Amino acid sequence: xxxxxxxxxxxxxxxxxxxxxxxxxxxxxxxxxxxxxxxxxxxxxxxxxxxxxxxxxxxxxxxxxxxxxxxxxxxxxxxxxxxxxxxxxxxxxxxxxxxxxxxxxxxxxxxxxxxxxxxxxxxxxxxxxxxxxxxxxxxxxxxxxxxxxxxxxxxxxxxxxxxxxxxxxxxxxxxxxxxxxxxxxxxxxxxxxxxxxxxxxxxxxxxxxxxxxxxxxxxxxxxxxxxxxxxxxxxxxxxxxxxxxxxxxxxxxxxxxxxxxxxxxxxxxxxxxxxxxxxxxxxxxxxxxxxxxxxxxxxxxxxxxxxxxxxxxxxxxxxxxxxxxxxxxxxxxxxxxxxxxxxxxxxxxxxxxxxxxxxxxxxxxxxxxxxxxxxxxxxxxxxxxxxxxxxxxxxxxxxxxxxxxxxx
Amino acid sequence: xxxxxxxxxxxxxxxxxxxxxxxxxxxxxxxxxxxxxxxxxxxxxxxxxxxxxxxxxxxxxxxxxxxxxxxxxxxxxxxxxxxxxxxxxxxxxxxxxxxxxxxxxxxxxxxxxxxxxxxxxxxxxxxxxxxxxxxxxxxxxxxxxxxxxxxxxxxxxxxxxxxxxxxxxxxxxxxxxxxxxxxxxxxxxxxxxxxxxxxxxxxxxxxxxxxxxxxxxxxxxxxxxxxxxxxxxxxxxxxxxxxxxxxxxxxxxxxxxxxxxxxxxxxxxxxxxxxxxxxxxxxxxxxxxxxxxxxxxxxxxxxxxxxxxxxxxxxxxxxxxxxxxxxxxxxxxxxxxxxxxxxxxxxxxxxxxxxxxxxxxxxxxxxxxxxxxxxxxxxxxxxxxxxxxxxxxxxxxxxxxxxxxxxx
Numbered sequence: 001x002x003x004x005x006x007x008x009x010x011x012x013x014x015x016x017x018x019x020x021x022x023x024x025x026x027x028x029x030x031x032x033x034x035x036x037x038x039x040x041x042x043x044x045x046x047x048x049x050x051x052x053x054x055x056x057x058x059x060x061x062x063x064x065x066x067x068x069x070x071x072x073x074x075x076x077x078x079x080x081x082x083x084x085x086x087x088x089x090x091x092x093x094x095x096x097x098x099x100x101x102x103x104x105x106x107x108x109x110x111x112x113x114x115x116x117x118x119x120x121x122x123x124x125x126x127x128x129x130x131x132x133x134x135x136x137x138x139x140x141x142x143x144x145x146x147x148x149x150x151x152x153x154x155x156x157x158x159x160x161x162x163x164x165x166x167x168x169x170x171x172x173x174x175x176x177x178x179x180x181x182x183x184x185x186x187x188x189x190x191x192x193x194x195x196x197x198x199x200x201x202x203x204x205x206x207x208x209x210x211x212x213x214x215x216x217x218x219x220x221x222x223x224x225x226x227x228x229x230x231x232x233x234x235x236x237x238x239x240x241x242x243x244x245x246x247x248x249x250x251x252x253x254x255x256x257x258x259x260x261x262x263x264x265x266x267x268x269x270x271x272x273x274x275x276x277x278x279x280x281x282x283x284x285x286x287x288x289x290x291x292x293x294x295x296x297x298x299x300x301x302x303x304x305x306x307x308x309x310x311x312x313x314x315x316x317x318x319x320x321x322x323x324x325x326x327x328x329x330x331x332x333x334x335x336x337x338x339x340x341x342x343x344x345x346x347x348x349x350x351x352x353x354x355x356x357x358x359x360x361x362x363x364x365x366x367x368x369x370x371x372x373x374x375x376x377x378x379x380x381x382x383x384x385x386x387x388x389x390x391x392x393x394x395x396x397x398x399x400x401x402x403x404x405x406x407x408x
Numbered sequence: 409x410x411x412x413x414x415x416x417x418x419x420x421x422x423x424x425x426x427x428x429x430x431x432x433x434x435x436x437x438x439x440x441x442x443x444x445x446x447x448x449x450x451x452x453x454x455x456x457x458x459x460x461x462x463x464x465x466x467x468x469x470x471x472x473x474x475x476x477x478x479x480x481x482x483x484x485x486x487x488x489x490x491x492x493x494x495x496x497x498x499x500x501x502x503x504x505x506x507x508x509x510x511x512x513x514x515x516x517x518x519x520x521x522x523x524x525x526x527x528x529x530x531x532x533x534x535x536x537x538x539x540x541x542x543x544x545x546x547x548x549x550x551x552x553x554x555x556x557x558x559x560x561x562x563x564x565x566x567x568x569x570x571x572x573x574x575x576x577x578x579x580x581x582x583x584x585x586x587x588x589x590x591x592x593x594x595x596x597x598x599x600x601x602x603x604x605x606x607x608x609x610x611x612x613x614x615x616x617x618x619x620x621x622x623x624x625x626x627x628x629x630x631x632x633x634x635x636x637x638x639x640x641x642x643x644x645x646x647x648x649x650x651x652x653x654x655x656x657x658x659x660x661x662x663x664x665x666x667x668x669x670x671x672x673x674x675x676x677x678x679x680x681x682x683x684x685x686x687x688x689x690x691x692x693x694x695x696x697x698x699x700x701x702x703x704x705x706x707x708x709x710x711x712x713x714x715x716x717x718x719x720x721x722x723x724x725x726x727x728x729x730x731x732x733x734x735x736x737x738x739x740x741x742x743x744x745x746x747x748x749x750x751x752x753x754x755x756x757x758x759x760x761x762x763x764x765x766x767x768x769x770x771x772x773x774x775x776x777x778x779x780x781x782x783x784x785x786x787x788x789x790x791x792x793x794x795x796x797x798x799x800x801x802x803x804x805x806x807x808x809x810x811x812x813x814x815x816x
Contacts, residue, residue: 014578039806043578053806066799072574074801079579096809163707166480170422170451171487175703194709268684269677269700276676291702292677295583299571301602302796303710388710391474393482398447398461401504 004034007099009041011106014072015149016304017312018135021105023068024316026056032324044078045113049089071299082113087120101129101323107136111331115353118329129323132331133315137298140184142355143347145336148315151308151382154190156297162194162390165201165232172230173287174279178272180297182238184358185209189371191234193379196390201232208238209359210368212247218282220369237271305384318344340381412442415507417449419514422480423557424712425720426543429513431476432724434464440732452486453521457497479707490521495528509537509731515544519739523761526737537731540739541723545706548592550763551755553744556723559716559790562598564705570602570798573609573640580638581695582687586680588705590646592766593617597779599642601787604798609640616646617767618776620655626690628777645679713792726752748789
């Protein structure tokens with residue numbers, strides 16, 4: 001019955017390691033003699049309905065390894081979310097090309113797409129193995145210890161804040177760095193892993209899991225500034241007021257939404273600028289700088305966790321094993337089984353699709369503006385090996401000869 | 409006559425390798441038996457007048473190597489620009505501590521500070537060797553092939569655009585990345601080194617060496633978008649209209665100036681947002697994203713050029729050789745003597761101080777929106793070894809079975 005044709009696609013936002021999963025699928029499939037072809041759809045489900053397919057069977061192993069080590073989605077991605085009619089088009093193409101295994105590498109929204117496609121296939125009595133392969137820098141998939149893509153983005157954020165902290169220590173003032181993460185604060189929280197010394201920033205971390213109150217934020221910043229003469233702040237793009245309205249949209253002229261109904265939060269510096277203006281206006285502090293990490297944090301070429309690379313490869317391999325050898329459909333998940341070691345399991349698509357994990361309470365301090373040691377222990381092994389270290393001069397003061405400087 | 413006391417300080421914006429120069433000074437000074445002490449001033453000239461000095465002689469070689477590999481100014485920096493009264497305070501402190509060698513690691517403004525201090529020392533008949541050690545990510549010091557700090561920042565920018573290009577290819581649209589560089593476009597131009605394939609971005613590069621005309625910009629973006637369905641743009645924060653007014657300030661509510669009279673261009677996302685709004689409004693393109701690289705490009709922990717590290721170390725060493733062994737004052741400069749090799753020379757302080765190098769015409773295309781092959785040849789060796797590579801899948805299309813997709 002099985003044709004031995006696989007179709008793989010990539011959906012949602014790119015990551016530094018999503019091509020590892022692609023390579024995992026293609027290379028693992030080669031181990032199975034009856035798999036005659038591995039096709040890739042360009043730009044996710046959009047490429048399926050457009051019959052915009054490429055034959056990955058013609059790729060060399062060596063070249064695939066090069067692609068695997070390259071960030072962003074090599075097949076291209078899409079923000080399309082298939083409805084019933086869209087799915088009927090997908091089936092038409094899958095049937096026409098005699099595809100019997102569909103692998104979709106993506107996050108929340110992509111897993112929901114796989115669920116819908118799988119249900120439509122069942123309704124149409126079409127024999128299709130549907131596998132969702134996890135990927136998201138937001139780390140917001142339920143049933144996973146963490147998701148491929150998050151560790152590398154977290155490493156970027158940690159290294160970025162380690163550097164921003166050094167910069168801020170050199171030229172003191174306020175620094176606000178805005179990090180991606182609509183509903184889940186994991187990536188913003190990763191900023192805390194950039195700390196080494198007790199007085200290192202980020203000194204404050206604001207997450208979408210807690211209500212953002214501007215007055216509290218300003219008081220927090222003032223307290224740190226009064227104590228250290230400087231303050232480094234990590235802020236999630238998804239912070240919101242008590243009503244759930246994103247702070248970012250309080251400023252935006254017009255709100256842009258994608259096909260999933262998500263408000264566009266990235267690709268604009270508005271939130272950082274708003275917060276900096278408030279600090280300047282209300283706290284009368286002069287040197288206030290804001291950066292929005294934007295797309296660099298998910299696609300920077302040259303900042304990747306080797307642990308993330310390995311696991312992203314494995315979820316692709318496991319997907320093929322579950323689907324081709326095991327004749328199952330589902331979503332591959334990562335489970336932590338040691339400090340540090342992982343194993344993989346297959347979840348039902350319904351268990352993952354459309355659900356959002358947020359940071360567990362144990363990861364957030366009672367004050368709501370920092371992360372706990374438990375979070376640091378959770379994240380540290382994911383960042384991988386070879387993290388750059390930061391050294392500071394030891395303080396050996398020279399005795400004053402003149403006394404307090406006249407300009408001091 | 410010589411007391412054998414050195415004072416070293418760091419001024420202006422931090423870089424990824426400014427501590428290499430600091431280590432170069434301290435470690436090279438140890439070779440000279442009559443140098444009894446190497447002091448560091450905290451936060452540049454501000455630390456001198458405040459007598460906020462540390463004794464670097466007490467640092468171990470091993471620890472100094474760790475500091476050397478850490479980005480940002482380990483001694484702290486300042487934006488202060490000494491006037492006559494300020495310099496008299498500096499002399500008072502230098503004299504009180506019997507300093508006879510003053511090393512200041514910095515850019516344009518810092519070299520001018522060294523010149524003023526040197527002139528004041530001469531007027532006061534105070535025996536002081538004054539050395540300016542070059543540092544700036546802007547690469548805008550005259551008389552230098554390039555300046556330490558620029559190659560590492562350029563590497564960050566090139567890697568960032570290589571990744572942003574991959575991201576943009578995956579989810580097509582317009583991407584605008586704003587890069588530091590007030591008067592000189594070198595760092596923005598480095599974005600072009602992120603290209604590998606002919607259709608890779610950045611497709612357009614806007615530099616402060618050319619007048620920015622919004623209508624031309626929009627026409628350029630439209631032309632690329634019509635051709636490729638996407639467009640990646642590198643823009644200098646310093647772009648200006650025909651009157652010289654920065655495009656960034658056309659938006660800002662209030663303009664912040666530092667002690668040197670420089671308008672604050674960094675630490676705000678306003679320019680990227682302005683340009684993105686114009687593209688959305690005028691070209692009616694929906695997916696338009698802007699990032700402002702901000703402080704990441706000069707302080708990111710973990711992106712550095714090994715060539716830059718080596719040269720930053722050497723300018724520190726050479727400064728000590730010129731001053732201590734040669735009893736000279738001046739500004740250390742880098743000269744290219746091979747492809748690729750450098751040598752160092754000493755310039756008079758007046759030749760460097762307060763002057764600004766901008767990109768040579770041969771580095772900018774006639775169209776004014778890209779760089780030439782000459783620039784790529786100039787920059788490539790500076791980026792160092794081990795640059796990450798980017799691979800894309802080869803295009804092996806699968807023949808359509810159904811014909812053009814009904815939703816295509």
